Amino acid sequence: MVTETLEQPAHDRPRARGQGTKDISALALVATFAVVVFSIFLGVFGPRIGNRPGFTVGVPLGELATAVESRHGERFVNAMHAAPRNSLSVEEAQSKLSAIVSADARVPELEKGSRWVSVDSVSLPGGRAAVLFAQVRVNGDTRYITTCVFEDEDRFTVFDPFGRPISLPDGEVFVVEPTSDRGGTTIVAWRGGALVWVLASSDQPLLESFEGLIRMANPSPPLVREVDVSAEAAHSD
Numbered sequence: 001m002v003t004e005t006l007e008q009p010a011h012d013r014p015r016a017r018g019q020g021t022k023d024i025s026a027l028a029l030v031a032t033f034a035v036v037v038f039s040i041f042l043g044v045f046g047p048r049i050g051n052r053p054g055f056t057v058g059v060p061l062g063e064l065a066t067a068v069e070s071r072h073g074e075r076f077v078n079a080m081h082a083a084p085r086n087s088l089s090v091e092e093a094q095s096k097l098s099a100i101v102s103a104d105a106r107v108p109e110l111e112k113g114s115r116w117v118s119v120d121s122v123s124l125p126g127g128r129a130a131v132l133f134a135q136v137r138v139n140g141d142t143r144y145i146t147t148c149v150f151e152d153e154d155r156f157t158v159f160d161p162f163g164r165p166i167s168l169p170d171g172e173v174f175v176v177e178p179t180s181d182r183g184g185t186t187i188v189a190w191r192g193g194a195l196v197w198v199l200a201s202s203d204q205p206l207l208e209s210f211e212g213l214i215r216m217a218n219p220s221p222p223l224v225r226e227v228d229v230s231a232e233a234a235h236s237d
Helices: 019-045 061-081 090-100 204-217 229-236
Strands: 115-124 127-138 141-151 156-159 165-167 173-176 186-192 195-201
Touching: 061 115, 061 127, 061 141, 061 156, 061 173, 061 186, 061 195, 090 115, 090 127, 115 141, 127 204, 141 204, 186 204, 195 204
Parallel strands: none
Antiparallel strands: 115 127, 127 141, 141 195, 156 165, 173 186, 186 195
C-alpha cells in the first residue's frame, strides 16, 4: 500500500490562533472611540434638548387657564379697591388691541352701562397676548370679564380621548374650571381662524353672551392647513 503524505509548503506559515480576535477587538475599540467623540461634539455644539423639534407638545390648556385666572383676579381686585379708571372707547380699545395683535382681531361693542377698562400686552404661557378687561352691567349688577387674544401658532394643546396631546382644534369651545385657591372663575377658550380667544369670569351667563359678541365681531373663515406629504411618506416608511 502506498501512502501519500501532504506536506505544508514552507512559505505558508501557520496562522497564530487568536489573531482574528485581536483584529475584531481593535475595530470595536476604534468604533467605540468614534461614538464617544461624536457624543461629546453633539453635546457641546448641538442644540439643547428643549430646542430640538419633536420634544415639545405645546402648552396644555389647563396651564393656560390657571394663568388667565390669575390675571383676571388681579384686575378684579384692582377694580374693587383702586380708584375708578377712565373708560376706553371702542376705538381706543381697538387701537390698543391692534398694536399688540397683528392679526385682524376686532373689539365688540358693549351695551349701554358697560365699558372697556383696560387693554394690556401680557406674557402668558404660550407667548404674549392682548388682555382686555371689561366692566359689564347685568340686571343692574356690575360684573367683570377678562378677554385674552393670542395669534394662533399651534401653541396650545388639549388631550384626545386616548390621553394624547393634540393642537387646539377649530370650531370647538373648551370650558375649564381651574383648581386654585381663588375658585369660582370659569375659563372659556376656542380657536377662531388665526386667533385663539380665552375668556375668564365668575358669571356663566356673561361668558356665554360675551362669547357670542366676540364671534359676531370676529367671524372666522375655515382655517386651511397645509399637509407635508413628504413628512408623511417618510413616517410611513
